[in-house]
Amino acid sequence: MAKHLLLSIALFVVLGLIQVLICNNINLLNVATPFIFIYPLIRLxxxxxxxxxxxxxFAMGLTIDVFSNTQGMNALACVVLAALRDPMIKLYTTHDDEITDPVPSPKSLGIAPYMKYLFSMTLCFCIAITFIEAFTLRNFLVSLYRVIGCTLITFIILVGIDAIANAKNEKRL
Known part of the structure; x- marks a missing residue:
């Protein structure tokens, strides 16, 4: 567990740097920004x-907030994501399923439940961050487009990161 926690911290540092230096400057069609720094939180x-x-x-979100100048928005969205983590896992796994590895992955949960979990967590984060940033329902359609765009781009990138991580793990075996 300590080894995985250290790997998660290292992964957060790398993905946090990529988020702050590259992803925060990507704004596809003026609605979609990828949020890749949530991957280590999803995989705790x-x-x-x-x-x-x-x-x-909270620490992960606050770190991104400090370097993105977003005044606590990512911290709040990350805490919401952490609060929803256990209910999401319970939603996609039954009591009969025995999770072999405590780290959520396609290997431990199965591909379909893991993809549902990953998509749901990404959607929850994107809903939280979008409505925290907008802080109004005035332009609801624009916010909805932003949630859809952010969710799709983030999910695709996180699946790619997962594929790379799993390919490296399989090579070691």
């Missing part, structure tokens, strides 16, 4: 206590 071990998960999520 399920055995990690909820208080630690919330603390790590």
């Amino acid at each position: 071990p399920l055995t990690l206590h909820k208080n630690w998960t919330m603390t790590i999520a």
Whole structure:
């Protein structure tokens, strides 16, 4: 568990730098911005206590906020994501399913449940960050387009990151 936590921290540093330096400057069709820094939060071990998960999520979001000048928006969205993590896992796994690895992955949950989990978590984060940024329902359609665009681009990139990570793990075996 300590090894995975250190790997998650290293992954967050790398993805956080990519987020701040590259992804924050990408704005496809003026509606879609990828949020790749949430990947380590989604992949935190399920055995990690909820208080630690919330603390790590807050620290991750606050770190991105400091370098993106977004004044706590990412911190709040990350904490919302951390709060929804356990219910999402329970939604896509049954009590009969035995999770072999405490880290959510296609190998531990199965491909279909993991993809549903990854998409749902991405959607929840994008809904939270979009409506926190807008802070109004005045331009609801624009916000809805932004949620859809951000969710799709982020999900596609996270699936790619997952494919790269799983390919590296399979090569080691």
